[in-house]
Amino acid sequence: MDTSSPQAPAAPLPRISRRIAAIAESATLKVDSKAKALQAAGRPVISFAAGEPDFPTPPNIVEAASAAVLDPRNHRYTAAAGLPELREAIAEKTRRDSGLTVPASQVIVTNGGKQAVYEAFAAIVDDGDEVLMPAPYWTTYPEVVRLAGGIPVEVFAGADQDYRVTVEQLEAARTPRTKVLLFVSPSNPTGSVYTPDETRAIGEWALEHGIWVVADEIYQNLVYDGARAISIVEAVPALADTTILVNGVAKTYAMTGWRLGWMVAPADVTKAASNLQSHLSSNVSNISQRAAIAALTGPQDTVEEMRLAFDRRRTTIVRELSKIDGLVCPTPEGAFYVYPDVTGLLNREWGGVTPTTSLELADLILEQAEVAVVPGEAFGPSGYVRLSYALGDDALLEGVQRLQRLFA
Template identity: 75%
Template sequence: MSETPRLSRKLSAIAESATLKVDAKAKSLQAAGRPVISYAAGEPDFATPQFIVDAAAAALQDPANFRYTPAAGLPVLREAIAAKTLRDSGLEVSAGQIVVTNGGKQAVYQAFQAVVNPGDEVLLPAPYWTTYPEAIRLADGVPVEVFADASQDYKVTVAQLEDARTDRTTTLVFVSPSNPTGAVYTPEETRAIAEWALEHGIWIISDEIYQNLTYDGARATSVVEAVPEVAGQTILVNGVAKTYAMTGWRVGWMIGPAAAIKLAANLQSHLTSNVNNIAQRAALAALTGSQDEAEGFRRAFDVRRRLIVEELSRIPGVTVPRPLGAFYVYPDVTGLLGREWRGRRIDTTLELADLILEEAEVAVVPGEAFGPSGYLRLSYALGEDQLVAGIRRLEALFA
């Protein structure tokens, strides 16, 4: 019998999304009848606004939507994205600088493919979203973690970036508001980082998917607004998923210099071609219709944010920086490590998350999914009653 053909070494080295893995495990336990409360999912629990659903239903009556359309996206949607980018990111772009993608995740993947060459080093502020390092490796790049802890509100400094820069550094990942921490860089911090990247000719891949979810008067300043000159070496990534509760519709986009966007559009023409036209029409309605319901979502998240910070802060050994954006808290739980809980010695947050799921039937994502151990990510994109009930279980476990 002949040997089984070898599989791809590159893909074999890629780890499964830790957040999706934890969420899937929680849902499996729930399906088996376990009363698991999950803080793992990175998606709003609200229904997509009805006017967006109605736009999709209307699109089903137009046979033009049943055919191939431009791989880079419907022209009318790209125009709407350009208007949104000018409004929220302060950058004027043409439709030709935009590619509509199957969710923000595809935009992230294609952004790295467009600007990273084999062996290039990509500075990756940590804690980071679990997909970034894998997407960098898929582009044959080398992720270089730059860690900022809770004492820095999880925000890296120019000095840290400069210490990590080498002659192989070509790209920086910038995310504000952050997944997993909810941290929002101030306009001054954003400007300093953008000026540093401009000085050294470093590409910026800026993920702005949470830019409309900020609190306490904070605003997510775009790098291209802070330093307009950096637009020539910046790719913006965004989408409708988080703001409009449209995670399953799978519509994102990337914006950047024409040459880089052309490469990404060429890749997409072979990879997926156009995004589902019905979903594109729904995204168009989201961007051009009333923003009242999206603002209602934001206000509801703000109430939950305050609640979860207050409740988690009651647990001895847990430190909770107050997030200013997104819908996550990222508590420092090092005070719970190196101890025995329910007869088990717990030294890492991987072990801690397992203990919490088994003993309290609460699903959280350990810090190892986003960088160093010592932290947990909890999404507050769930109802207030469940949110409080889950924290009560944690209080009982760590009493």
């Protein structure tokens, strides 16, 4: 006869892994989804939320994809790291625009820029490694760092610094656990562009302390007022062995839905990331890869037309937002975002509501003006909102005029 005490039932194991459960939903996609749901319900919402060009993909790119669909070569698996012709085209673009000469073997084609960002941090970050993250930052970066086991360390620069951190700020945040610096110029969400001297100083600081750099260059071709977003590896060539560049065709070529990005990295990192991708997703759609070849090697006149349209919209949105008392809007030199400081609008009553945070202000704006903006909490501290000006001229002007009427 068994006289032992009965064991208590084991506590149920969590259904969702702790690491995945800790991921925050993309705030930009959440706001955009809410705006689209309201539009579908019949409300005339104007959305400044999504970082997505409103232009169609240029015709030569679409034609290349159409031809690729009919080619049986593209109906089968191809190399996980990408088609050789596309990797060569990316290597040439990297030489031309980033000042870095690399063989095609150091290029990996990914499913959009997000996968490139994920694989970059997954390849070099271990548990407990710290990643210096200049803020405001794109909402995905800290989540990807945490997924890799790393610790994002925020280094904040406000509107008074045009959202550009200094070497002194980075040095103050550095610890023995600091392994990586994230460097983004032009920036999402602010549109700020580091000057060549600032980029060089930051690069030399990273080199001196043996810190890796992950440089997101997805907006490098969308610059204005004669600015140039110099690559950190062009500013400091000695960084090439400890820098990963991530990029893609989504923003410059209006190809967000094609899901085509890439990373350029030292050979050992490329091999590690390629191994990861072979298990994670295998090759990117061959149709999208053929389209990207056409984008990078074909005529660029349509791209310039889009850039000029963004520049025109940038001028309009800064001018009109600056008419709102209590809102401070630095003029961005790149990307297609403005990131105004809205602290002067907080703790004041608007339509019977007194918002105390930019999150509450964004809710107020959506409900009372039927305009969707992304609150600063998605990118760092409260007190700011992001507006994308990658939407039509008429909708842009009407949206900002709604804000002017709300905050009159």
